[in-house]
Amino acid sequence: MFKKYRKKSPWILHYNAGSCNGCDIEILACLSPKYDLERFGVINTGNPKQSDIFLVTGPVTYRSRERLVELYNQMPNPKVVVAVGSCTCTGGVFRGMYNVEDGIDRYIPVDVYIPGCAASPELIMDGVVKGLEILETKQKVSDDK
Ligand code: SF4
Structure with a gap:
């Protein structure tokens, strides 16, 4: 049975995997108070073990990739990954550079891709709400097994 409180109070984990900080500022x-993502019950927690939604920014630098996978693995299932910004989706302006991995989906599965450089707050809000729907579906699938 889907734990309704998880949908009403999803906790997010925000990780910068080498971004310029532009998308982090939008998060x-x-x-x-202007956008008030917390009205959906969202809390930005620093603890992966208590998080439902993984918000990642940045193209994944060589130095951040291990930490990215480690954080993902520490989050309980079901979980949702939201790639925030073009460089997180594809490498963006950093694509092809010697020290980046051109997006996070080479290392962890992504549920929602949010384009934009920087991603706008409106799109980030939409992405998180979409992530909540996906989280609910994933929970139902695991309940049916
Ligand atoms: S998408 Fe653009 S603004 Fe966002 S972190 Fe990458 S370079 Fe910076």
Whole structure:
């Protein structure tokens, strides 16, 4: 049975995998009173073991890739990964550089891709809400097994 409280109070984990900080600032804007992402019960937690939604920014540098996978593995199932910004989706402006991996889906599965450089707060809000729907579906699938 889907734990309704998880849908009503999803906790997010935000990780910068080598971004320029542009998308990170937009995520913080979403948490400010203007956009008020917290009205969906969202709390930005620093603990992967208590998180439902993994918000990642950046193209994945060689130095961040191990940490990215480690954090993902520490999150309980079901979980949702949201790639925030073009460089997280494909490498964006960093694509092809010697020290980046051109997006996070080479290392962890992505549920929602949010384009934009930087991704706008409106798209990030949409992406998180979409992530909540996916989280619910994943929970139902695991309940049916
Ligand atoms: S998508 Fe653009 S703004 Fe966002 S982290 Fe990458 S380079 Fe910065």
